[in-house]
Amino acid sequence: MSEAESNNTTTYNERLILFVLATVQFITIVDFMIVMPLGPQLMRVLQIDPSAFGLIVSSYTFAAGLAGLVASATVDRFSRKSAFLVLYAGFILGTLLCGLAPNYVTLVLARVLTGAFGGILGGISMAIIGDVFPDSRRGRATGAMMTGFAIASVAGVPLGLVIGNHFGWNMTFIALALAGLPVLFVAAYSLPSLDAHFGEARVHPLESLRRTFTVPNHLNAFALIIALTCSGFLIFPYISAYFVGNIGMSEQQLPWVYIAGGGLTFVASPIIGRWADRAGKLLVFRVIAPLSAALMFAITHLYEGGIVLAIAVFGALMVCNVGRMIPAMAMITASVAPRHRGSFLSANSSVQHIFGGVGAYVGGLFVTQAGEGAALEGFGTVGWIAAVVGMSSLWLAGRLRSGEQPETVSATELSLPAAAEAAYDPGEPMIAFVDGAAEVGDVRLQSFERDLHHESVDHLPELNSTHAVRPQVRRDAID
Structure with a gap:
């Protein structure tokens, strides 16, 4: 019996499973995001400079990137439940140690863990x-799980900032760990074992990585x-410190910045997704990417006292950052052969984490601060670099080759997860959010084989000439 058929005959408490996954996502997103707006307090209390703070941010992403490469080779050797519980327990322990x-x-070592x-x-x-949800309901299940990110952006991060401002930055992490601990026991009770993948054929991990990093179109996507x-x-980890030290915003006002940015992002994301589906992904990307680059320059060159303008520019930057990510992820998804997407997405997650850390660390090398609460110096230079790197994506996007697949990836379906990707959390496997996308190639071939089986012998030459060859050519063309 196939895994899909097994899903249809096995009864799970789906609502409880979705609650667990959405809650865990909420906690992990808040844990990652909260470090950046806590930047002014961390630099003041720990008496560190911006470059040292950048290492706090990048240590998490570097560790996540390296762990992703290891996980791509080992995680399928365990049941989903066992892997999830061990990883989540380690995460809760790391968060508690941060506090x-x-x-x-x-603190850096705790962030690595x-x-x-x-x-x-x-x-x-x-x-x-x-594994739990059949193809027909997988998209809705994913949308339900993604509500964890929406709540984290609009409520979780501001609440974490309020706790940090009133009780110290340590209490933010301690409160997060204590809130997440009960979920571990609920997960142990509610999650099924999910070990059907044990019987699947496996490619040697090193061979899978070699294939992933040698296909030219994969390299273009990376x-x-x-x-x-x-x-x-380059800029997001230091925006809060810049708002406080250069613009004159108080730390108590920072939560409103993230409430405004998160709210605008989730209103705009589905609109941009539908626009990209109608007008074309590359066109929409080429419209929004320059706007994003211009806003990166603008937000690093604001004048002192312009608090309202700073909030407005930050909200616009969040929208444009998401706006360029939605069509970009749709194009990247469509450029990878379906049968290679599993290994590609594991590598993609690692690449995003690692280079997110590189960006945060490099940004800190250019930014200096004369003393506690002083203005950041050199942030304008970082804005120039971020804008130039952002503009280079216009050329890189044009180098992606389309797979010309009959079933293309919808930008609308990617709009919400791409918001998570663009806002702060690099590394979610975006194709998994497309309902059944991982099985597109297999479904198409199975359908063709069924049609071929039911045709009469008289029609076989015609089928071989018009159908049997072209799908294979189209699949190979995107390897």
Whole structure:
């Protein structure tokens, strides 16, 4: 019996499973995002400069990237439930250690531990969605799980900032760990084992990685993702410190910045997705990417006292950052052969995490601060670099080759997960959010084989000439 058929005959408590996955996503997103707006307080209390703060951010992403490469070779050797529970327990422990960290070094080490476990949880969650929910309901299940990101953006991060402002940055992580601990026990009770994949044929991990990193179109896709990720992470980790030190915004006003940015993002995301589906992904990307680059320059060159303008520019930048990511992810998804998407997406997640860390660390090298609460110096230079890197994505996007597949990936379906990708969390396996996309190639071939089987012998030569050859050519053309 196939896995899809098994899903239809096995009864799961689907609502409880979705609750667990959405709650875990909420906690992991808040944990990753909250470090950036806590930047001014962390630099003040720990007495560190912007470059040292950049390492706090990048340590998580570096660890997540390296862990993703290891996970792509090993995670399928365990049941989904076992892998999820171990990773989530490690993540909760790492978050708690962040809150208990007495100094800068231990905080960095705790962030490494948290990233190593938390960076893989998104992929495991999507694997559970794929195993539990049949193709006909997978898209709705994914949308329900993604509400965790929406709540994290609009409510979780501002609430974490309020806790940090009133009780200290340590309490933000301690509260997050305590809130997430009960979910571990609920997950242990509610999640099924999900070990049907044990019987699937496996390619040697090193061979899978070799294939992934030698296909020219894969390299073009990686280059585009690197440009998009680096340009954002050059500036986003330091925006809060810049708003406080240069614009004159108080730390108590920062939550409103993220409420406004998160709200605008989720209103605009589905609109941009539908526009990209109608007008064409590359066209929409070429319209929005220059706007995003211009806003990256603008937000790093604001004048002192312009708090309202700063909030408006930040909201517009969030919308444009998401707006360029939606068509970009749709194009990248369509450029990879369906049978190679599993290994590609694992590698893609690692590439995004690693270069998100590179961007955060490099940005910190250019930014200096004379003393506690002083203005950031050199942030304008970072804005120039981010804008140039962002503009390079226009050329890189044009290098992607379309697979010319009969079933293309919808930008509308990618709009919500792409918002998560663009806002702060690089590395979610985006194709998994497309309802049944991982099986597109297999379904198409199975359908063709059934049609061929039912045709009469008299029609076989015609079928061989018109149908049997062309699909194979089209599949090979995008390898």
